[in-house]
Amino acid sequence: MSTLLNVAGLNAWYGESHVLHGVNMQVNEGETVCILGRNGMGKTTTLRSIMGIVRKRTGQITFAGQDVLAMPLHRTARAGLGFVPEERGIFATLSVDENLMLPPVVAPGGMTLDEIYSLFPNLRERRNSPGTKLSGGEQQMLAMARILRTGARCLLLDEPTEGLAPVIIDAIGAVLRELKARGMTVVLVEQNFRFASRVADRFYVMDHGVMTHEFPVGELNARMDMLHETLGV
Amino acid sequence: MTMIFGIPIQAFMGQILIGLINGSFYALLSLGLAVIFGLLRVINFAHGAQYMLGAFVALLALNWLGINYWFALILAPLVVGAFGALVERTMLSRLYQLDHLYGLLFTFGLALTLEGTMRWYFGASGQPYAAPAALTGAVNLGFMVLPIYRGWVILASLIVCLAVWALIEKTRLGATLRAATENPTLVQSFGINVPMLLTLTYALGAGLAAIAGVLAAPIYQVSPLMGSNIIIVVFAVVVVGGMGSIMGAIVTGYLLGVAEGLTKVFYPEASNIVIFVIMAIVLILRPAGLFGKEA
Incomplete structure (x- = not known):
């Protein structure tokens, strides 16, 4: 598998506030990678x-061989990255x-x-209603669906299950598995540990603006003690 | 003689007509302001100057190049829109990161500069611009005599306003504009060149002002200060309609024009201030404006 997204020594600031302190991360083509970590550790900032x-x-941020860091915002989507924000937008x-x-x-x-519409049947029924008349789950599906239309190669997904009912979370999990079957690359930020363990191939653990651990899904059980300590779950 | 509320119908309808004509200009100008404010969050104080420039483009195109009214109606918005795009790209866009006050101050300064420059070259007095031959004369409607050019102004303004409304509410480009108004960063992250969209929007607003300027040239005289006379009223219209509301700006423009006309019939002394009185009342009762959404 070839590396699609490579992040090296990434520092980032919100105004004067230094949030990322040298993030290193590699994501291979077709992989679903999940970033775990407590609130405020820089997971969302990494995606943004x-x-x-x-x-x-x-x-450094390179995607499909292109230097993404130097691009204006409206060029990153053209390079093949698609972002689904936590607030759904x-x-x-x-x-x-x-x-x-x-x-x-x-x-x-x-x-x-x-x-x-066959992946998200609810959206077909509601095509003409205003976007914000949708339920939280439908809004999340719409936020994902609109990126899937564009031909993006890599989906940056920020807490897709937040505030949703279990049955909707299952549906979103099914969608992610379907995307993986189609070869989509996904970087997922998730607090819902059980959900993440069902869809991700590999995990990064983030703490205070750096990646502290990295392991494949197979090592999940062996890592539980560390995760309990770092994540407080 | 037929009377309405003790007023001869000719006088009554005549004032309604004048109100509708003024309203046509209010609607066109406040529409441009609302479009610009909606996306750029800039209160465009140069709007009156851009209206004035539109009228001057028509006048100078005729005097220097012999270009007639109909071509001027297309040429003026293109010229003034291109000038607006240049101003936005080179100057105004540098101020978006700062407090909104800077955009307001910049456009105010731009308006003073443009008016001062035009005054230097052309003097402060107005210059006449003849209506095209096809639109001169009048028709007798029975209850009143309608000068054809004035009827044309109302019709043209309605067409332009509805076209812009349809562009924004019914097209894909319009959907992109509305989305960028709500969340420009997210729209840009989808791969849409939002900085370019802002430039085009400012050009569209300036172009609308220029169309109003060309329409106004045969009615009012073409003078460097013609914009500063009307723009204060237009700001009141935008406030009454609700900042950033497209349909609100259009409807309120015509309504307040007519309200002004009717005041001239019943209480002429108040006709210059009636719009501001309405603005004050609306601000007290519905601070977001008649068509605005409460923040």
Whole structure:
């Protein structure tokens, strides 16, 4: 497997506040990687820095051989990265369909509308209602669906299960497994440890702005003591 | 003689007509302001100057190049829109990271500079601009005589306003604009060139002001200060309609124009301040404006 996303020595700041202190991370093509860590350790900032939403950064971010760090924000999506924010970012003044069609297609190979609607049947029924009339689970599905349309090669997914009912979480897990079967690369930030253990191939543990541990899903049980201590779960 | 509320119908309808014409300009100008404010969060004080520039483009194109009114109606928004794009790209865009006050101060300074420059070259007095031959004369509607050009202004303003409304509410580009108004960073992360979108939006707003300027040229005289006379009222219209509300800006523009006209019939002394009185009342009762969403 070849490395699709390589992050090396990444530092990032929010204004004066130094949040990332040299993050190193490699993600292979087709892999689902999950970043674990307590609140405020820099997981979301890592995703936002890779995407280019956090602009004050030093270090290296390469994606598919391209230097992403130097790109203006609207170029990172064109390089094949897609970001689904924690707050989902569904636009209130746009209908479900308009939300879905908003991100431009950046590469061939994205899902067609029919494929998206068969993966997320709820969205088809609600295509003309305003985006924010959707339930939390439907909003999460819409936020993922609109990126899947674009042909992005790598999905940066920030806490997709937060605040959702177990049955919806199961549905999102099924979607992630379907994406993996299609060869999609996913970087997942997740607090829901049980959910993450069902979908991820490999884990990074983040603490105070650096990656402290890295292990494959097979070593999960052997690492439980460390995880309990670091994550407080 | 037919009377309405003790007023001859000709006088009554005449004032409604004047109100609708003023309202046409209010609607076009406040629409541009609302579009710019919605996306750029800039209160464009240069809007009156851009309206004035539109009228001057029409006047100078005619005097220097013999370009007629109809071509001027297309040329002026293109010229003023391009100038607006240049201003946004080279200057205004540097201020987005700062407090909104800087954008307001910058555009205010720009307005003074443009008006001062035009005054230096062309003097402060107004210059006449003849309406095109096809639109001169008047038709008798029975209850009143309607000058054709004035009817045209109302029609043209309605068409332009509805076209812009449809562009923003019904098209894919409009959906992108609305989304960028809500969350520009996320929209840019989707791969949309939001800085370019901001430039085009400012150009669109400036172009709308220029169309209003060309429409106004045959009615009012073309003068460097024509914009500063109308822009204060237009700001009141935007406040009453609700900052950033597209339909609100359009509807409020016509409504307040008519309200002003009617005040001239019943209580002429108050006609210059009625819009500001309405603004004060709206601000007290509905601070977000008639069509605005409560923040």
